[in-house]
Amino acid sequence: MLYLIRKIFSLLDNVRLKKKLFISYIVVAFVPIVIVGVYLTEQFRNHVLEQATEQSYNNVERIKTQLEDVVQRPIDISGVLMSDTDLSKITNTQFASTYEVVEAYQNYRSFRDYINLYSEIYNIRFYMDNPTLLNNWEFIQITKDISTSAWYNYTDQSGLIYWGYIPDETKKNESFVSLVRKVEFPLYRSKGVLVMNINPAALQNIVRQETFDTYIIDSSNIIVAAKNQQFVGKQLSELDFSVGRSDWEIGQYEIEVDGHPSRIIVEELKPQYSQNGFKIMSIFTIDSIVEGAERISVQGLLIILASLLLSMVLIYATSSLLSKRILSLVKNIHKLGTGDLTVTSTIAGNDEVGLLSRQFNNMVSSIRELMDRVRDTENQRNQLELRQGEIKLKMMASQINPHFLFNALESIRMHAHIKGDKELASIVRMLGKLIRKNLEVGSGSVKIADEVEVIRYYLAIQQFRFGQERLDFELHVDEAALETKLPPLLIQPIVENAVVHGMDQVLEEGKVTIKISLEEDKLQVVIADNGTGMDEARMQQVIEMMNQQDEVEGTRIGLRNVHQRLISIFGDEAGLHIASKPGEGTTVSFSVHMGGQTDV
Structure with missing residues (x-):
């Protein structure tokens, strides 16, 4: 490892100063900044995506709470009706005439009062096996079709509340999300079935303003509410992302929707006293979430690259100017080495190169003075030889120390990287x-x-x-x-x-x-x-x-x-x-x- 480092420095000794500055800039600044920029861009993208996922989770939890509030109303009302003595009496009385039935219906207003009082309730009807009752869209005889229906049997078997998307014969067989609950009358040893339709508007209000595509699905995988209302009443399997799949469990999924990578958040609500419940699904495409982040990231990277290119141009200009001044000084030194004592360095400035230039001119001036003295005493040979020896000694003493030149040039290189302003x-x-x-x-x-x-x-x-x-x-x-x-x-x-x-x-x-x-x-x-x-x-x-x-x-x-x-x-x-x-x-x-x- 030490040998490799020495080898690298040995190779750098043969590289010109301008190239050294460029290599240093690329290794120390350009490459790290580009790597960090790409890394931060990816982290920013992932952060935005996680924020969207977290928002989706929060939206689903909020929808779950709102849905729970909506379905709790019919649950509470059904609990009251189970102990309603008037309901027990009217459904179990063997009426002698149609007049008595009509009069009893007119006197019993609980169903109508609940519908008028609570916006969540759209309709209430009660199914009872009592031949003396008349069908008036509130009290309905149990027919063979009703007794063999799935929702009726689910309730009759378990006794718990059943939630389903059920046709309402009193509303032209339009389907509604309905609470179905068996009501037993121990005093009469009889039973009936209570069905309460939830107002579709109450369900749609929950999902209408959602940012992402959101669905509420019953236990039969029927969509009962959706941000896009055209999907209401369809099977979940009819949607593109759910073709051939019905086992959506609670959690997070990554799938493709219309060819775009997307995320699905699934949550479940099982209301109180219920044998089944609902699922809530929120879907968003990853591209729509990270599009803005990626645009900002690209703009940021372009700005970084532009800044790096500008700094590269500045470094090139600075290094070119520095190299030009140093080469000019080297050229003058070479002329001096060939015996040209008329050479003068024209490099200005107060930096290290300017200092070297002034010292060089002083040295040349000293050499010229010594040479003039030699010419003045050439008639006296002994003195001339002595003077020549002195001139050689003074020339050697006045020549620029190679170590001094190297250290000064090294200081110039370092000065290009570091300018010591402690406060700044x-x-x-x-x-x-x-x-x-x-x-x-x-x-x-x-x-x-x-x-x-x-x-x-x-x-x-x-x-x-x-x-x-x-x-x-x-x-x-x-x-x-x-x-x-x-x-x-x-x-x-x-x-x-x-x-x-x-x-x-x-x-x-x-x-x-x-x-x-x-x-x-x-x-x-x-x-x-x-x-x-x-x-x-x-x-x-x-x-x-x-x-x-x-x-x-x-x-x-x-x-x-x-x-x-x-x-x-x-x-x-x-x-x-x-x-x-x-x-x-x-x-x-x-x-x-x-x-x-x-x-x-």
């Missing part, structure tokens, strides 16, 4: 860390210590921009709060707002103060500035903007984002509080209850 280097280092930490944010939590570090970098950079006489800052953080975790980017946007809007009119002695304290389980964050402040009207505009639910355009969307996230995560009491007076500055604060936890 420190600021650039902070900026690099600030950018890196902001890219690493996810949907997880970060420590207060890490957030404070980012804020410190940000304020130091702003202080470098404005100057210490215009911007100063203080950070007061309880030791106990440093390990506490919060969702990312809750504090930094407030600090940025204080600097950008609070300090914009302040020309000197501007100050931003950040205080973070933890008392018991309450974390309090206060950001104050002594900037221009706001009057009451402007402050109310800002507060109203933060409380708007819809997206708005403006200069303080960072505050609105933080405010909405705090309320969403910690509740209404956790939002931002603003206090401001014109000419005195602005204070923005929030406090959250950690509930005994330091990781949220």
